[in-house]
Structure formats: C-alpha cells, structure tokens
Amino acid sequence: MTVPDDPLPASDVLVVGDGLIGLVTAWRAARRGLLTTVVGRHCPCAASGVAAGMLTPATEAMFGEEPLMRFGALSRDRYPGFVAELEDESGVPTGYRSAGTLQIAFDTDDLSKLTELGELQTRLGLKAERLTARECRRLEPMLAPAVRGGIHAPDDRSVDPRALLAALRTASERRGVRMVDDRVTDVVVSADRARGVRLRSGGELAADQVVLAAGTRTPGIGGLPEGVVPPVRPVKGQLLRLRMPRGEPPIVTRTVRGLVKGSPVYLVPRAGGEIVLGATQEEMGDDTRLTAGGVWELLRDGHELVPGISELEIAETCVGLRPASPDNEPLLGPTRLPGLHLAAGHHRHGVLLAPATGDAMAEALATGELPDYARRFAATRLS
C-alpha cells in the first residue's frame, strides 16, 4: 500500500470519530502504548455534546435488555476509578456527581410499571429502594404533590458529558494521541485488510487498525465490503438546558427520572445551577429540527413532575442524534474485515458505557479479542 500524501507516520490505531466513544477508545488504547490518531470534526448534533449524562443502568426503557443493563452496571461501577484517572491525567473536572437517582411515578399506571422495574433492578443486584410519595418528596421537596411513589437508586451517578469530552481530549493529547481535524470519507482497504483512511481534505492516513466510532455517520463511511458495518440509524433527541436564577438553591438535588402517564422524562442537575430536561426519542432520520411538539412534551411532563420548573430560564435548546444499531445494543470490537473495528451504536447509553467501552476496545485492539463482559456486543453478531 502506498500513502503518498500522508504527513504522519502510520498509526497503530486510527479512530474515526472524536465523540465520547472515539476519544475514550483512543485514550485507553494510548495508555496501552498504542500509537493512536483520532480523526474527527465537531458536529453540533453529535450525541456526546447533547447528552444529559445520567449514569443510570436501570431505566424504564430497558425491559428485555438485561444483558445491556448488566454491562451498564459494570460500566457505572468503573466510573469512580475512571473519572479519578481521567481528571488526574487531564486536570479537567468532569462534573461527576454521586447523588443517586430518584425514579418517580406520576399516576397509578406509572407506579405499576415502576414497581416491575424495581423488581427487575433487585433481581439484577442493583440497589433499588421503593419509596412512598411522601418519602420521595422528603428527598426532593419540589416534586408535584400528586406523584404516586418512586424508587431510589442510591448508586446511580451523573456526569457532565461536555466536560467529559474536554477531559478525554486533553488526557488523550497528553498520552500522545494525535488529533486530526478532518472528516473521513473512506476506509482504505487492500489485500482484504483495512490499511488506513482517506480524508475529505484529500490525504490518506495509514494505520495498522482502524476503529469506526463515528456515531450516526459510521455507516456512511465508504470503501468497505458490503455487510461489514451494520446499519446505524439516528434516534433524534430534543432536550432543554434550564437555569436556576442566580443564587437560588437547585430545584432538584439529584437526577429525577419520571414516568408521566407512560411518557419518560428526566431532570439532571449540575453544579452551577444548570438542569438538563430531556429527552424525546424520535425515529426521524437525519432531521435535526427543534420542534414545537418535542419542546412541548418535555415542558409538559417536566412541569407535571416538578411544577417549579416554570420559573427557570431556558438557557439552551438542543437536538442530538443517538446512533442506534438494529438491536439497539452497541457494536464493539473486530469486524469481519481484518484491521477494522467498530465502537458504535451506543444509542442512549454512550455516556454510561464509556468506561467499559474504552476498556473493551483497548483490549480488543491490543489482543485482537473483546473481553468476556463485552463479547455479547461483538460487532460481528449482525453481519
């Protein structure tokens, strides 16, 4: 293979995508001594910069997804060590908070769904304390008087994904990861092996192994034999960043997830007075319009749960596209094409799964095989 325009020496690992999954893969690979390059260009609708940052492995959407829930719990349990290392190496705070999560049922139907979820959580060994409405309001006094009860998950956490991105970028650079601000158009394949990538700006970069971690853009990358990369579809999410008036105490002190007449909604507080209110889940293709209906649903359900949000400022409106695989589980590790890996399809769980994904990918890149705990999510399962 000739790569005439390559200004860089060949990498051991070239990661396509500079979101959370791409950067965590690069950082962990570099810590294993692999010479690593990341190619990416910030996109405002990339999931990483929009995500709320809940680290809640058990959610109302995950019935029938027990293996994913276990993987999530494993990743959540790695978070304290992960952020400690990351903040130490980068010097950048990640906004990690260990205040737990309160899951709230708005009406009787919601309560029965939540009860089933609580039983599932207990069965999986996740801490889940059933609370009366009064106990919920004792934890979060601004909850609507009408709520019917809830579950307290004291081990759930949250993190600020934008801070996490910044920390991962700095830590990666300090570990010698090379950052290339460009888009990848194609994987360069020769003699049945991935050998590098072609850039939109024209050049090529050579690498021993290529990781596609480009979120919803992953299937759009050319040059690959058919079927090597499963479809990854965008799942649109709209959310609002609300802000407390200066000097006022936060309206909620921990992540509050609600089921409001069957509709899920959450409030994630951050240091500094920001509250993330999210999020819609819409199968709308590449549509990234902020819509009247999406914002209305968020405000309606958020208001039912915590009426006092009415007084908060809407500081920012966000639309993001979550990358979802056909079975809604991540696609990790080697593909059928030698030299080509995937780290994609994390759907709603990219932030939660970042530490475990980084570890699993570094293992696969160093040894050629995913660790046991990640094998279920092998990229080859769908191809």
Place this chain on the structure above:
Amino acid sequence: MTVPDDPLPASDVLVVGDGLIGLVTAWRAARRGLLTTVVGRHCPCAASGVAAGMLTPATEAMFGEEPLMRFGALSRDRYPGFVAELEDESGVPTGYRSAGTLQIAFDTDDLSKLTELGELQTRLGLKAERLTARECRRLEPMLAPAVRGGIHAPDDRSVDPRALLAALRTASERRGVRMVDDRVTDVVVSADRARGVRLRSGGELAADQVVLAAGTRTPGIGGLPEGVVPPVRPVKGQLLRLRMPRGEPPIVTRTVRGLVKGSPVYLVPRAGGEIVLGATQEEMGDDTRLTAGGVWELLRDGHELVPGISELEIAETCVGLRPASPDNEPLLGPTRLPGLHLAAGHHRHGVLLAPATGDAMAEALATGELPDYARRFAATRLS
C-alpha cells in the same frame, strides 16, 4: 444654550428612539418638511422587533377600552394607504396581509366571553361575524375538532413588524432624516424649555422640539422636571417563531386568535412559512429571560387550538418588553415642558397604532396640538 460638541446643525425635531413609534414619527414629521433627527440604538428586547404584527383593533383584552379600540380601528383603516406610501417611498415590502382574523373559543366559557366581545365589536361598528365550530374549521381546517365556535373579523390585517421597521428606516432616510446610532442620557433643558439631548457618547444635539419615543427606556431619560414623563413600565412578552417544513402549505392561512380556558393565544402566519405563536403578558420588571413556564403555556395553548403545530420547527424564541403607561393607553404629543413631546406607552398596540400615531405626532409637531382623534391620549392627562 451652547452645544459646543454638536456636529450637526440644530434639528426642528429630534426623536429619541428608533423603534416603530420613533421612526414613524420621524418619517411623518419629515414629510411635513421638518428637519428631523432620530437617536437610537437597537435593543433585542425592544417591542418593535419582537411584536407579532396583528392589526386587530378588537381583542379579548380590550373590554373597557372602547376609545382605544376606536383609535385602533382608525389606525387599521389607515394601514392600506400607509403601507402603500411607505413601500413606494422605501422600496421595502412590509409583509402587509389582508386575510382577516379568526377568533376562536376553545370551551364553553371561552365562547361566552367571545360572544360578549362580538357584541362589543358590532356596537363599535367593527365587522364581526359569529361562526359555528364547523364554519371556523371550514376557514381553517387545521383547528382542533374540539373548538366551540368563533368570530370572523374580515377587516383585520397583519404586517411584519421587522419589515416595517426596515421600510420606515429607509423611507425616513430618503426623506432626509438623520440617524444617530447612540443612546440619549438626558434632555437638555434651559429657560423652562427642552432644547436638545445629551448623548451617552458625550456630545449634545440641539433641537427645537424633542420627542421621547424610547419605549420602556423613556422614563429613564434624565434632565427633566419631575412628573413631566409618567411612569412607563415593561410588560414582558415571550413568543415563538415557528416554521413550516419547506414546501408544505401553511398550517393557518390567516391570523388565528384563541381563548383557551381563559388564556389568550394567537398564531400569525407570514409569507415564507413563518408562524408567530404568542404571547405571554408578564409584569416582571426588566426581566428578559426566556422561561420554561412561558414557552410551555404558549405551546400548550397553541397545541389545544391547532394540534398540528407540533410538527413545526421552533425557528426562534423571542422575549420583548412592551412599554405600558399607568392606564395602559398611549402617551402622545406635547408635555407640560415646552418643546418636549411623548410618543410612548403603546403597550400591546404599537404596530396597530403606528400610522395614526405618526399622523398625530406630525400634526402636534407642526401645529402644537394633537388632532381630535388622538386628544384622549394626550401625554399631559396623567401629569
């Protein structure tokens, strides 16, 4: 009086404020041959750039305000000639539309309020046709099936206030009005007469007559004897600019005002696919935060009236401050201080009242007296 730093010769008329009311006053004064200067600096929360542009003299808020309604009807009737002249002089289209207004009652209580309003409109000689729910939906098929009935006001109009501002600025400049991009700190008073203004940048501008048309900033202008300028308070309005998907027909074809469980809401369509959804009315002082509660109310009531708005993009969120006098009616013409006029306090009606205000102010500036039709609104009534 000495104005040593004045780079301009003294004006016949100096208008403080470059919003709709200031510019319409300047343009009409210039057309009377008065040498006119406008001093102002764009403020994003000024009412003119945020207003929806309904020209609907009879609204649910105006019971007990019959004289204002008559003034509004007079001004609306001047609109066709006004925009024809303005577009001719400026070459700038104003987005004037003559499609009429449909007033909709959501429930039975709303219908009885609307019925009273219809009777008032008829008594005042305004065209108002009572329609059944079916007739309303024949005019606007996207109305919610549940609406109870309405009133069609075929003579109501709408205009695009941002386009109107641009047209007034161009027309004024073509009439020789001088535009000064600055803020006025004080009126210069000597020998018991207004003689000009002092600028924030330092200089002074001399003028034979000064008009304060600075909206909610009007009472903050210094240098004046107490009581000459009545209080003008800000009334906060939040609204949304929605956008139809490209190529789709508009969701409403005329202004639709609704009463939804007692809460007023409106949708104003514009050429190009924009729909303005407004507006809150909040007595919050200078607060210009976009709030969760404000946006939620708009979307909730808008959705009750026209459920299909859910599909529309939120293209822009706006917060404006309407300038309201103590009796909520405009303050026009000469004050007790010779040489000082007011054109302020137009509250929700600045766009509607612009033509009549321009004419009345030009008359007062040329002759010293307001015309009969504007005399009720004399600035001296409250001082």
